[in-house]
Amino acid sequence: xxxxxxxxxxxxxxxxxxxxxxxxxxxxxxxxxxxxxxxxxxxxxxxxxxxxxxxxxxxxxxxxxxxxxxxxxxxxxxxxxxxxxxxxxxxxxxxxxxxxxxxxxxxxxxxxxxxxxxxxxxxxxxxxxxxxxxxxxxxxxxxxxxxxxxxxxxxxxxxxxxxxxxxxxxxxxxxxxxxxxxxxxxxxxxxxxxxxxxxxxxxxxxxxxxxxxxxxxxxxxxxxxxxxxxxxxxxxxxxxxxxxxxxxxxxxxxxxxxxxxxxxxxxxxxxxxxxxxxxxxxxxxxxxxxxxxxxxxxxxxxxxxxxxxxxxxxxxxxxxxxxxxxxxxxxxxxxxxxxxxxxxxxxxxxxxxxxxxxxxxxxxxxxxxxxxxxxxxxxxxxxx
Numbered sequence: 001x002x003x004x005x006x007x008x009x010x011x012x013x014x015x016x017x018x019x020x021x022x023x024x025x026x027x028x029x030x031x032x033x034x035x036x037x038x039x040x041x042x043x044x045x046x047x048x049x050x051x052x053x054x055x056x057x058x059x060x061x062x063x064x065x066x067x068x069x070x071x072x073x074x075x076x077x078x079x080x081x082x083x084x085x086x087x088x089x090x091x092x093x094x095x096x097x098x099x100x101x102x103x104x105x106x107x108x109x110x111x112x113x114x115x116x117x118x119x120x121x122x123x124x125x126x127x128x129x130x131x132x133x134x135x136x137x138x139x140x141x142x143x144x145x146x147x148x149x150x151x152x153x154x155x156x157x158x159x160x161x162x163x164x165x166x167x168x169x170x171x172x173x174x175x176x177x178x179x180x181x182x183x184x185x186x187x188x189x190x191x192x193x194x195x196x197x198x199x200x201x202x203x204x205x206x207x208x209x210x211x212x213x214x215x216x217x218x219x220x221x222x223x224x225x226x227x228x229x230x231x232x233x234x235x236x237x238x239x240x241x242x243x244x245x246x247x248x249x250x251x252x253x254x255x256x257x258x259x260x261x262x263x264x265x266x267x268x269x270x271x272x273x274x275x276x277x278x279x280x281x282x283x284x285x286x287x288x289x290x291x292x293x294x295x296x297x298x299x300x301x302x303x304x305x306x307x308x309x310x311x312x313x314x315x316x317x318x319x320x321x322x323x324x325x326x327x328x329x330x331x332x333x334x335x336x337x338x339x340x341x342x343x344x345x346x347x348x349x350x351x352x353x354x355x356x357x358x359x360x361x362x363x364x365x366x367x368x369x370x371x372x373x374x375x376x377x378x379x380x381x382x383x384x
Contacts, residue, residue: 001031001114003370004094007107008087010070011096017071017134020048024070028052028110028129035117042142049131051143056116057124057380062155064376065126065341066113067331068106069133069140072098078357092363099361100349105160105369108348112373122383125376126154133331136176137299140331144338153339156310158376159332160347162354162361163324165368167314168345170224170325172231172257173301173333175264179204179275181239182290185248194246195286198239200278201250204291207274208232208254211267222259224325230258232267253296260303260333268293300333302343310342317375318346318368326351346372 013024029039032054039054057063075084075097082088084097094104109127116125128147132139147154161168181201186194212232221228232254239250258264275291282289304311311323328351336343348365 003107003111003366006031006110007094007099007103007366010103010107011087011098012085014085015071015098016074017132021070021131022048022050025050025052025129031110032113032127035114037113037117040146042146044131044139044142049139051131051139052127052129053143053147054113054127055124056113057121059124060152061123062152063124063126064380065128065154065157065335066109066373067128067130067157067159067335068102068109069130069331070103070106071131071134071139072101072103073134073355075357080357082358084359093360094363094366095358095360097359099359100162101351101354101359102161102347104349104361104366105162105347108366108369108373109160111370112377115374116377116380119377119381121380123155123380125380130331136174136297137329137331137334138297140334144334147339154341156313157332157335157341157343158314159330159335159343159345160369161326161328161330161332161345162347162349162351163326163345164350165318165346165348165365165372166320167311167318167323168326169302169304169306169308169311169323170222170260171302171327171329171333171345172225172259173264173299174329175256175258175268175298176296177254177256177268178294178296179252179254180290180292180294181250181252182288182292183246183248183250184286184288186246188244188246191246195282195289197247197250200289200291201237201239201252203278204252204275205234205237207271207278208234211270211274215267220259220262222261222325225259226327230256230262230264230267232256257329258301260301268295299329299331300337302330302333302336302345304336304343308342310344314344314346314372317372317379
């Protein structure tokens, strides 16, 4: 079965993150089984989401991980002019949700595994397909935990997120935070006698903006990024019932996107200090006053050294001579930090097309990806 046919099937599975991905993974499991490849499935607690990993080659030799996710972002509210969950070719482009992010790479990696099953590999290939990457890399953790128990750890990892087939060595980490502000409610006609939680929230947002300005001025900096410093961003605020009621609660959702060399924990502690400074003077009259910061989820940044062997390898496989960093996050930081795997992100397409209506990938990009994986397969045959 060729890459195009597999991609057509993958796009047809509507694997938006809030939906099940089990039918897609069962399809991949069947393809691999037909080639004699055994898959391991790791379900989440609901049974509606599942990771897959599979190996071709010797068990006692460090292998190469090909990592991809199979969930996609929603299409609701987007002005699609083509069916989002059907592969459509127009000219040199293939349209459909996930063609770039990142079922195009997934299809190429599956084909590579099917080819590998016909070869005598000295170095194994390992396919790792995860769920729920689009909502904070939440799915891959159970698969990484399983890999951590392997007696022989992999030697390196290639994450196939869209980088226009350039070797990518870095991205920022992300922490999602929920800030819960508690005041005292009341009728708006006596607003000064109450404690407006929305006002507490806006005071806290002011502290966030002040801290962001300090970070932007003092760093640390990494000039390989368009925004060369760690960022703090408030994305959502929810509080109040109606205009004549003083809100007793308000919730802020925010994030920190940190450079790999930065320590976001110091920023969270700074925010906790600022929160306490806001509410401490109020507790004499309002003992319930509080601003509490909860860490929802996170993934680490990626910071592979430019001279690492994995970088030279991927450049050699693609024929490229440059490397870069990307603004978006990937599972690469988790493979690198939790398993200690030298990791590079390299895949077909550009994230400028990902998450957009009429998402597409250029056929030439997929052909370059197949060529890279063919070259990797040849290396695995001779033992690197």
